[in-house]
Amino acid sequence: MELVLPNFLEKRAQISPAKMAIKTETSSITFEQLFTRSKELAYKIASFGIRKGDYVSIYMENSLNLMELIFALKNIGCITVLHNTRLTVEELTYQVKDSDSKIIITDEEKCSLLQEPWNHSFVYSFSTIDNTVKYEEVPIQHEFNLSDTDTIMYTSGTTGFPKGVKQTYGNHYWSATASALNLGIREDDCWLIAVPLFHISGLSILMRGVIYGMEVVLHTKFDPKKVNKAIRSEKVTIISVVTTMLSKLVDELGEESYPTSFRCMLAGGGPVPLSMLERCHEKNIPVVQTYGMTETCSQIVTLSATDAISKVGSSGKALFPCQLKIVVDGVEQGPNSPGEIVVKGPNVTTGYLHRASFEDGWLYTGDIGYLDDEGFLYVLDRRSDLIISGGENIYPAEIESVLQSHPDVIDSGVTGVEDEKWGEVPNAFVVLKSGAKTTKEDIMNFLYDRLAKYKIPKRIMFVDTLPRNATNKLQRRKLKDLLHQNGAN
Ligand code: ATP
Ligand code: MG
Structure with a gap:
């Protein structure tokens, strides 16, 4: 038999109604208030034709509204697809299409940005939904089947094309x-x-x-x-x-x-x-x-x-x-x-x-x-990201960790580059503190004292910034492009 639990927020609102649930810089809300609000929002969203089992995309920054919306969608029984707001419209388009979302709910400021690739019956600002006078009292999900998908998040794509992860x-x-x-x-x-x-x-x-x-x-x-x-x-x-x-x-x-x-x-x-x-x-x-x-x-x-x-x-x-x-x-x-x-x-x-x-x-x-x-x-x-050099495994993260312990280094990235003799050798990209006088030789000497010889980067390049994705993670495969950019010296 499938395991079923009561609606998490409804249950919590029954047990601790007056306890503070969320505090933001400007407002606060108890569990009971949060549940009441999430029910009202559920009815408003339903008035836009959204029903149990529908996929709904969200493209919003952190806010109390976003939190309320997340619980509203569970009340209807929707699958909530949460998108990174630093994605480009193209990247978002890929994820929305892939997840087959029925609508996208977004912050007011982003709404016009998203109208271009789609149309008005598809992208809604949160305030459009919240300000509607329409109300459709769909059944509230009082129970959750634990094997049902609740949310979808696309992996950050650090290593490849993002995949939608089903979170039940x-x-x-x-x-x-x-x-x-x-x-x-x-x-x-x-x-x-x-x-x-x-x-x-x-x-x-x-x-x-x-x-x-x-x-x-x-x-x-x-x-x-x-x-x-x-x-x-x-x-x-x-x-x-x-x-x-x-x-x-x-x-x-x-x-x-x-x-x-x-x-x-x-x-x-x-x-x-x-x-x-x-x-x-x-x-x-x-x-x-x-x-x-x-x-x-x-x-x-x-x-x-x-x-x-x-x-x-x-x-x-x-x-x-x-x-x-x-x-x-x-x-x-x-x-x-x-x-x-x-x-x-x-x-x-x-x-x-x-x-x-x-x-x-x-x-x-x-x-x-x-x-x-x-x-x-x-x-x-x-x-x-593993570098295999002369049969030895080298982990870029280890070299980056040592580089970052240098007092003048604020960021670093290491990647493997083809080498005739060793197969591959590590190359390091380093961002120095502004005004730092440290030279490449200084950095090399620092590494020689702390790392085995085969792990020492063949080249060190000073750069202004490193390629990071929407999650702020280092994209090591893009480091190689840096080799050809003017910034590298
Ligand atoms: P993609 O799967 O699309 O390449 P991603 O793996 O970066 O993206 P996330 O799920 O956000 O997406 O990140 C999880 C990854 O972060 C882990 O698989 C691991 O590589 C790294 N990570 C998480 N915690 C640690 C940790 N404590 N030490 C080292 N790496 C970690
Ligand atoms: Mg991953």
Whole structure:
């Protein structure tokens, strides 16, 4: 029999009606108010012909409206397709067509931008829907079938064409549960969302808020000053960050510190350089590393707070009740032997839109890592970015991590370039702090002291910026184009 649970928000509104659900800079809303509002919005959306089972695309920045809309669509029984707002119209067109969405709901400012490729009966601004006087009282979904698809998110396309990841109600439920079994839930918990809601990092916080009955604070954009203020004086206890956010927060914090009530800076989405982790430990910032992806509906491996110092650099162990193994050519590897990270769990997607489901539920992540003797995962890099030089495996992320520990380096990217003798050799692109006098020779000497000889980049190029995608992730395959650009010298 299919597992069915009550509508998450309706249930939460019954249990904790008066508890604060969401706070933004200008407003706040309780769980009961959120549910009432999501019902009204559901009826308004239904008046535009939207029914259970329809795919609805959302192209909106973080806002309270977006959060309300997300729950309104669940009330109708729609599948919500969340798009990155930094996509170009062409990229969005591809995803909307691929997901066969019935309408696109967008912010007012973006609405006119999107009319061109489509038409007026297809793209609606949120305010058009909210301001309608029409009302169609479709049945509210009082129960969710856990195997039904709730949301679709396209992977960020760091390594190729984006694929629509199906996230079921069960995936969201189990993801929130798995996180709680590791980090715990405290009465005073308050999780700050300063990452986009169209990414699983942001959406998963909203889902946890409703499932746990926890307050979430929403920032429309990441502003290190505002985030530090929220942590230092507005009772935020947990925040999710990616590496670039982490370093900006630490810089902004300066000599100040966080209160002891602040218990978790959950850092994921990409490798965190060791030097950054050490800097955080020195400043008593409770960084908890995590590894996850769109396909695992947020975290699947997270370091517990107690292991944070002894296992620095590790992403931790697979959360309860998830499984993880390291595989090379179909063979499971023992400790300290790198291979592809393969995961399974109730939070793992059943598959991509229009593609076959995964066999036995095991997801091949395309990432390389190894487990230490005690079963802690160390993520090395993406398989597609691996450089094989004279038979040795070189992980660009390791070289970037060392480069970034240089005081004058603010960003770096490493990629393999063909080489007659070695097959491939690493090349490094470095962004220096403005006004820095460091030379390429200085950087080389710095690397010689810290890396094995075969890992030393053959060339170092100073550039102004590095190619990053809409998720702000480094696009290593585009680094090669940089070789031919004028900026490289
Ligand atoms: P695409 O799949 O389209 O190439 P993407 O993989 O970048 O895009 P996401 O799902 O947003 O899309 O990112 C998940 C990926 O981020 C992981 O597969 C992994 O490569 C990387 N990542 C996440 N957490 C960590 C971590 N702790 N350490 C290293 N890499 C990480
Ligand atoms: Mg991916």
